[in-house]
Amino acid sequence: MPIEAAAGHELPLVVDGTDVRLSCISREGEGLPLVFLHGFGSTKEDYADIAHHPAFAGRPFFAYDAPGCGESHCAGLSKVSIPFLVETALSALAGHGIERFHLVGHSMGGLTSMMLAHGAPDRIASFANIEGNVAPEDCFLSRQIFHYPNNDPKLFLEAFIARNWAAPYYSSPLYATTVRYKVRAEAVRGIFESMVDLSDHGDLMDKFLGLPLPRMFMYGEQNNTLSYLPHLAANGVELAEIPFSGHFPMYSNAPEMWRRIADFQRRAEARPGD
Structure with a gap:
């Protein structure tokens, strides 16, 4: 189905007393919709290519820029x-x-998704977690708010960009060079500090393993040394290693990312009772 079938629009909300205007992309269709939550320094456009993939032809989907990111507006960053x-x-x-x-x-959207699924598991048909935080070791980006402190949010973000541009991982320079255009510096501290706090103290592994629904954990081959991968597999989580990729499979190897997501969701829908 061509990209013209996807529509961009805005969605005004009030969240915790704060005015928010989300920049969204969506498509109507048949079957259960796919909902995408992007990572820190990324936007809804990470997932716009779904409109081109035959495996998702006619399927409804919904993605949006998180508050403080992309083209969305938030009155209280x-x-x-x-x-x-x-x-x-x-x-x-x-x-x-x-x-x-x-x-x-x-990533950030994976952690948000897991907390969402933990609070409303009956609403989730399947959960594909693309390197969303489940353990303290996952805070290699967010913990920089403590490792490289700076009271000036714009200076912190510029230094964060420089470090990630030089990182020896697939797509890190591509990611880093667009971060300043995709996230408001004033939103970074609250996001990063909450990610670290939840990763250190939020029992995320137990929450993830306790979800009563099909779960997949996707990771790039450069991160296949994550210590908890065998534990996930032993507890019924499907592992999806994406070759030629690090933390950003949507940039490094999007065709394989989409193939694995489509296959996972197809099998989830074929389960009895779904």
Whole structure:
């Protein structure tokens, strides 16, 4: 189905007393919708190519720029955190009339997705977690707010960009060079501090393993040394290693990312009772 079948629009919300205007992309269709939550320094456009893939032809989908990111507006950037993003997701789903859906989240969006699924598991048909935080070791980006402190949010973000541009991982320079255009510096601290706090103290592994629904954990081959991967597999989580990729499979190896997501969701829908 051509990209023209996807529509861009805005969704005004009030989240925790704060005015938010989400920049969204969506498509109507048949079957359960796919909902995408992007990572830190990324936008909804990470997932716009779904409109080109035959495996998803005719399927409805919904993605949006998180508050403080992309083309979305948030009147209180200092309030943006993972709990705030979860409330945003719930409000966005209600505003878009989505009840039950397949969920895909990357990094920051993966953590947001997991907290969303933990609070409303009956609404989730399947959850594809693309390197979303499940353990303290996942804070290699967010923990920089503590490792490289700077009271000036713009200076912190510029130094963050420089470090990631020089990182020896697939797509890191591509990611880094666009971050300053995709995230407001004033939103970074609340996002990063809440990600670290939840990763260190939020029992994320237990929450992920306790979800009563099909779960996939996707990671790039450069991150196949994550210590918890065998534990995930032993507890029924499908592992999807993406070759020629690090933390950003949507940039490094998008065809394989989409293939694995489509196959996972197809099998989830074929399960008895789904």
